[in-house]
Amino acid sequence: MEPLVQFFYILLPFLRDWPEWLALTVIGIVAALLMFGFVAIFALFAIWLERKVSAHMQDRIGPMEVGGWHGWAQTIADTIKLLVKEDIVPENADRILFKLAPAIVFTAALAGFAVLPWTQDFIPADLNVGLLYILSVSSFAVIGILMGGWASNNKWSLYGAMRSASQMVSYEIPVALALLAVVMNAGTLSMRHLVMAQSGNILDWNVFNFFPLTAVAFIIYFVASLAEVNRTPFDLPEGESELVGGFHTEYSGMRFAFFFLGEYANMYVVSAIATTVFLGGWLPPFEFLSFIPGPIWFVGKAMTMVFIQMWLRWTLPRLRVDQLMYTCWKVLTPFSFAIILLIGLWKVI
Amino acid sequence: MKQYFKNIYEAIATILVGMGVTWRHLFTRAVTVQYPHVKRELPERSRMQLFVDMDDCIGCMQCQRACPVDCIDIKTIRAGKEEDLGEAGNGTKKKLHVVQFYIDMAKCCYCADCVFPCPTGAIRMTPEYEFITYDRSSLLINFSQYSDEERAALEERERKEKEAQAAAKAARLKAAEEAKKTAAAQKDESKSE
Amino acid sequence: MKKSNFPESQFELQIPDPLRTDEMTLSMGPQHPSTHGVLQVILKTDGEIVNSARPQIGYLHRCFEKHAENITWHQVIPFTDRLDYIASMNNNLGYAIGVERMMNLEVNERAEYLRVIVAELNRIASHLIALGTYGLDIGAFTPFLYVFRDREKILDLFEEICGARLLYNYVWVGGVAYDAPEGWREKVLEFVDYFEPKIKEYNDILTYNKIFIERTANVGVIPADVGISYGVSGPSLRGSGVNFDLRKDDPYSVYDRFEFDVITGKGEMGTIGDTWDRYWVRVAEMYESAKIIRQAAEQLPEGDAKETIPRNIKVPAGEYYMRTETPRGELGYYIISDGGKMPNRVKVRSPAFCNLSVLPAIAPGVMIADLVAIIGSLDIVLGEVDR
Secondary structure: OHHHHHHHHHHOHHHHHOOHHHHHHHHHHHHHHHHHHHHHHHHHHHHHHHHHHHHHHOOOOOOOOOOOHHHOOHHHHHHHHHHHOOOOOOOOOOHHHHHHHHHHHHHHHHHHHHHOOOOOOOOOOOOOOHHHHHHHHHOOHHHHHHHHHHHOOOHHHHHHHHHHHHHHHHHHHHHHHHHHHHHHHHOOOOHHHHHHOOOOOHHHOHHHOOOOHHHHHHHHHHHHHHHHOOOOOOOOOOOHHHHOOHHHOOOOHHHHHHHHHHHHHHHHHHHHHHHHHHOOOOOOOOHHHOOOOHHHHHHHHHHHHHHHHHHHHOOOOOOOHHHHHHHHHHHHHHHHHHHHHHHHHHHHO | OHHHHHHHHHHHHHHHHHHHHHHHHHOOOOOOOOOOOOOOOOOOOOOOOEEEOOOOOOOOOHHHHHOOOOOEEEEEEEOOOOOOOOEOOOOOEOOEEEEEEEEEOOOOOOOOOOOOOOOOOOEEEOOOOOOOOOOHHHHEEEOOOOOHHHHHHHHHHHHHHHHHHHHHHHHHHHHHHHHHHHHHHHHHHHHHO | OOOEOOOOOOOEOOOOOOOOOOOEEEEEOOOOOOOOOOOEEEEEEEOOEEEEEEEEOOOOOOOHHHHHOOOOOOOHHHHHHOOOOOOHHHHHHHHHHHHHHHHOOOOOHHHHHHHHHHHHHHHHHHHHHHHHHHHHHHOOOHHHHHHHHHHHHHHHHHHHHHOOOOOOOOEEOOEEOOOOOOOHHHHHHHHHHHHHHHHHHHHHHHHOOHHHHHHHOOOOOOOHHHHHHOOOOOHHHHOOOOOOOHHHHOOOOOHHHOOOOOOOOOOOOOOOOOHHHHHHHHHHHHHHHHHHHHHHHHHOOOOOOOOOOOOOOOOOOEEEEEEEEEOOEEEEEEEEEOOOOOEEEEEEEOHHHHHHOOHHHHOOOOEHHHHHHHHHHHOOOHHHHHO
């Protein structure tokens, strides 16, 4: 928490005069609200962007009416619609679990934001095991999805939940291994130090380290992270044409909105991890561009990754369950093991 | 093993090819039309709303007979001998008051089968397609130019005419019967004599 | 482990298998994104594996055959539009030719050529939808909109020639409802030129995509003998390697004057008769249809397309079975006339219905995702299944 507190003390000097517990509480609440606000705004923007990107890729133009300029307010209108809709809980659903599930999914996504290094000084929590924390926190979204699918008392939801459980648990492994390849070299799990180890110009970024080994690790991480956040071609838990709506078949209104928000927040989190670990975080690609502040670089790189996720989504068909497992266990996992091995050898030699 | 690497290569290659296609389309012009702002010009043969030009309609009911879904409902009243209803566009003389010409656009199946048999070209399909309403009953269009009073008057006249005809017929029948009776009576009389 | 209740007993105690799982009955449809309408499939599943699939049809039954007995010969045509609403021209054509043959009616040359052009255009439109929705079933959304973009151009052509975009009522007994307007022929040729290169785009984004191939190859194999014994026809049967196309084997209209190939599945990506083959037959058939359209449009004779339309359709008493090749397969009209104003009976042998009937035979053992792929590859239209 130290850098964040420092940051706030610099920003608002009068906080120093307050008792420490009060200042810490205020800083904590403000930071949490900031994160929540960012997630909400990001999700609104990303949904709008996804609509626009998909529309233009399909020779359409997407929303154009609400708000005037290219329908920028369309998602706001949709969110309001979702929020005022009737809150339906199926009759035979497990009410408590049903209501809890979206909250858990969203919390898991939001908790990931705690360790994202926006810039050198602004990290909500600079844990020395930041990467480990983010991996473990993001993996409990699966509990929420499983809960939602089970509690809905709907067979399609159950299928979605089962698929999602097997998928997300399996893909944890290539994700962790691909990140490990970098961690081995950097020798730290702290997000801040991971970025700082990459300082210099674009060639010092981890993607180009041990070329092409980490580049492959980056691709493995990217593919596995797609599966982690249930995006096409790994969107089996939702698999609209097979499972109607997958685990959120029975959800509507605000609870559905929270699943949606969680999905988009997750998209950002995995992109942000990729940025931090492989793409030099808040660092500019070249020294002379350092006048642009770090957060802009960070968000910009993460948004590029988000865009690539969308691009893939609107290009590819969906895999089947067994092929999904094949990709994970027979392609991604062996390759990431091999990369760890090779990087180890490289370092020794 | 070779197959394994070939599969991975193919997967990556074809995914990149597909991404290339979508990337190119990201910058091509949209083919859609922003409907309420921009409206497509429909070809003249477009089969949308039905329209009947009552000046041309001669009430021959060909369209009603041709309709496969019975969405046309016509009622006509014969014109009086001294009445002149004018002529249709192609010179056919009108002989019938078309007091009712309902077309139920909610039932219409837009097959245009009614258009072809019309001898005067009165009924036709127009490219007009924006006729949605909040109320289904307003899709029932009456093309007849006769007001309710005129229609009532004509119906009254027809009823009277029919009554008169029926009365005349009855009178004729009665007369014939009486004539028969008298003839029979005369016969009887002549027989008895 | 104790095997029996008593040492000498011949009755063995059934010990439940601890790993045995229960079957789950899953009702797929009638409201389901990939049943292409209102089809319900009752699935018995063991996890992701389908043990049996039973299609339940009838949700879109509209009594076409009974209707046809109570309307005049001509009025049946708008109703045939609504059988297979994606390929209405082909439906009109079969009925019209059937009635013409019963009447021994010679049809004007120009009308015949126009019929072939519109039927083949409609075949392309129908195959495009099959492609797009198949992509949708597999999970690729974008090809769907690409094919609709091109289908829209065909519909524009149809709108220009007959005024309707979906239910045409264009092919009449004895001819066609309207002659082609000025410049229509050139537009058709222009469209064919535009369209042929577009097929490569679909191939790039969908057909040769590795994920798509993995999802479709070796899935839902219909062996040729199974296909024939279930009465599968059209691209679904040709995908199994059977060379059966009524346009070649039992030519009607003027199809015998054009050069085109019958596409059969070769099992390029897997087994012969898998879903990829069926899909590929449709893609390749679009090329062939484009070839036919180009020939027909270039040879289109002058004349009055409405010349031979009879004022009153008088069908002599008798019966006739007319079969044509629609985009879905062999569409048969069995028409009985008693010489009156209305058909005595019109029985429809609908290809989609027969194609669907093969589903229970090939479904056991596939995964749920594969079942979606199989239903998609049979390219059913529920309007025709239920009539």
